[in-house]
Amino acid sequence: MIIVFAVFLLTLLVLTAVAVVRTENLFVAVMLMAIFSLLMATNFFILDAADVALTEAAVGAGVTTVIFLGALALTAEQEKPIVSGRWLPLAVVSVTVLVIIYASFDQPRLGDPGAPAHQHVAPWYLEKTAEFIDIPNIVTAVLASYRGYDTLGEVFVVFAACIGVLFLLSVPPVKPQKSKSSDNSSGLRHHLIPQVVGRLLVPFIFLFGLYVQFHGEYGPGGGFQAGAIIATGIILYALLEGEAAALNAIPKSVLMAMVCGGAMLYGMVGVAGMILGGNFLDYSVLHSDPVIGQQMGIILIEAGVGITVCGALLSIFHAFAERD
Amino acid sequence: MLEILGYYNYWVFALVLMIGFYAVVARGNLIKKLLGLSMLQSAVFLMYITLSKVEGATAPILQKGVEDQIYSNPLPQVLILTAIVVGVSTTALGLAIVVRIKEAYGTIEEQDILKASGP
Numbered sequence: 001m002i003i004v005f006a007v008f009l010l011t012l013l014v015l016t017a018v019a020v021v022r023t024e025n026l027f028v029a030v031m032l033m034a035i036f037s038l039l040m041a042t043n044f045f046i047l048d049a050a051d052v053a054l055t056e057a058a059v060g061a062g063v064t065t066v067i068f069l070g071a072l073a074l075t076a077e078q079e080k081p082i083v084s085g086r087w088l089p090l091a092v093v094s095v096t097v098l099v100i101i102y103a104s105f106d107q108p109r110l111g112d113p114g115a116p117a118h119q120h121v122a123p124w125y126l127e128k129t130a131e132f133i134d135i136p137n138i139v140t141a142v143l144a145s146y147r148g149y150d151t152l153g154e155v156f157v158v159f160a161a162c163i164g165v166l167f168l169l170s171v172p173p174v175k176p177q178k179s180k181s182s183d184n185s186s187g188l189r190h191h192l193i194p195q196v197v198g199r200l201l202v203p204f205i206f207l208f209g210l211y212v213q214f215h216g217e218y219g220p221g222g223g224f225q226a227g228a229i230i231a232t233g234i235i236l237y238a239l240l241e242g243e244a245a246a247l248n249a250i251p252k253s254v255l256m257a258m259v260c261g262g263a264m265l266y267g268m269v270g271v272a273g274m275i276l277g278g279n280f281l282d283y284s285v286l287h288s289d290p291v292i293g294q295q296m297g298i299i300l301i302e303a304g305v306g307i308t309v310c311g312a313l314l315s316i317f318h319a320f321a322e323r324d
Numbered sequence: 325m326l327e328i329l330g331y332y333n334y335w336v337f338a339l340v341l342m343i344g345f346y347a348v349v350a351r352g353n354l355i356k357k358l359l360g361l362s363m364l365q366s367a368v369f370l371m372y373i374t375l376s377k378v379e380g381a382t383a384p385i386l387q388k389g390v391e392d393q394i395y396s397n398p399l400p401q402v403l404i405l406t407a408i409v410v411g412v413s414t415t416a417l418g419l420a421i422v423v424r425i426k427e428a429y430g431t432i433e434e435q436d437i438l439k440a441s442g443p
Binding site for chain 2: 003006007010011013014017018020021026029030033036037040043044047048049050051052055056059060063064067068070071072074075076079080082085086089090092093094096097100101104105107108109110111112113115117118121122125126129130136137138139141142143147150151154157158161162164165168169171173218219220222224227228309312313316319320323
């Protein structure tokens with residue numbers, strides 16, 4: 001039965017993708033893209049990837065949509081209709097789809113336990129995690145410990161992208177700024193229903209974000225998801241009460257300290273391992289019992305990841321929102 | 325029938341990948357191009373997660389006191405989890421460049437930018 005549901009969702013995914021490309025109103029396209037992300041998250045969940053589904057729902061459907069809308073407010077909402085030159089790309093794209101579908105028959109079938117991807121390191125991870133790290137969520141164990149270098153690199157990419165956005169958007173606009181109307185900065189304060197519902201929701205979003213952060217070793221979750229969820233909560237607050245209120249609660253200097261401090265915390269845990277006589281990002285030496293050392297290291301670097309992601313996403317949001 | 329459905333994820337991957345690519349090459353609007361690019365990225369995510377699925381398995385979270393449970397492959401999931409967050413950061417960087425282009429040229433349509441920037 002689940003396979004019928006999966007086929008239905010995947011078909012919807014393709015239809016949404018076509019709709020995103022066809023519509024000429026960019027606001028509609030961005031909204032359809034949020035639906036696309038939500039469908040994608042459901043598909044990930046069906047394919048046993050609970051952590052990935054949580055990330056896609058928080059980041060893809062939540063934060064990405066807000067950032068796209070922020071950019072739309074600064075550019076144009078309507079796309080110019082294309083006049084010519086669509087047949088060549090259409091032909092190239094169609095031929096490529098047919099080639100990939102032809103090649104897909106050489107791929108292992110969905111769920112084939114003998115597929116090459118399941119033969120290399122994955123069985124080792126599944127077998128030895130209980131012994132070496134002793135936390136139930138293997139995704140977190142691989143993310144934070146076995147492949148800690150990868151994750152460190154990803155955190156620094158987020159850091160670098162955030163710095164790039166701030167550099168590009170902190171230059172004052174060339175044209176004289178339009179005088180800010182008063183309702184622009186007060187958010188949705190005059191709309192009763194969004195305000196009441198939003199105020200009720202914000203604390204629970206924070207609570208859920210913290211739960212995802214600290215429960216990441218035992219269930220689906222971790223620093224990436226928690227950072228995105230907490231950032232979403234603060235963005236909701238900014239939309240309700242106005243951006244000034246959100247900046248008042250968490251000033252920009254704090255956000256910058258979060259972006260740098262989280263990445264540094266991650267690096268320092270690695271360096272601490274070196275000082276104590278192990279390798280870089282080897283957590284076993286952090287405690288006399290290597291298993292507890294691993295758990296300590298994972299909790300610390302997950303905290304670093306969460307702080308950096310939350311700070312970076314909020315900085316990016318404020319950079320777009322301020323330019324209005 | 326079920327044999328054929330086992331390849332359905334790959335076909336959806338191919339379709340979404342190429343729909344996104346079409347938006348990047350055929351559409352002139354820069355924001356539409358970025359939407360296409362993130363769609364293309366999502367298609368690759370779907371491909372990786374499809375590779376991680378094992379029949380009859382569950383999410384790779386160990387359960388105490390449960391024997392003989394098989395788990396899906398955690399490695400592709402880890403790679404995609406981090407890639408999603410990096411994806412939103414790089415998309416934001418692209419959007420920041422689009423905003424600056426709009427301020428410099430007054431438009432985000434590729435044809436008009438080429439005209440405005442001269443021969």
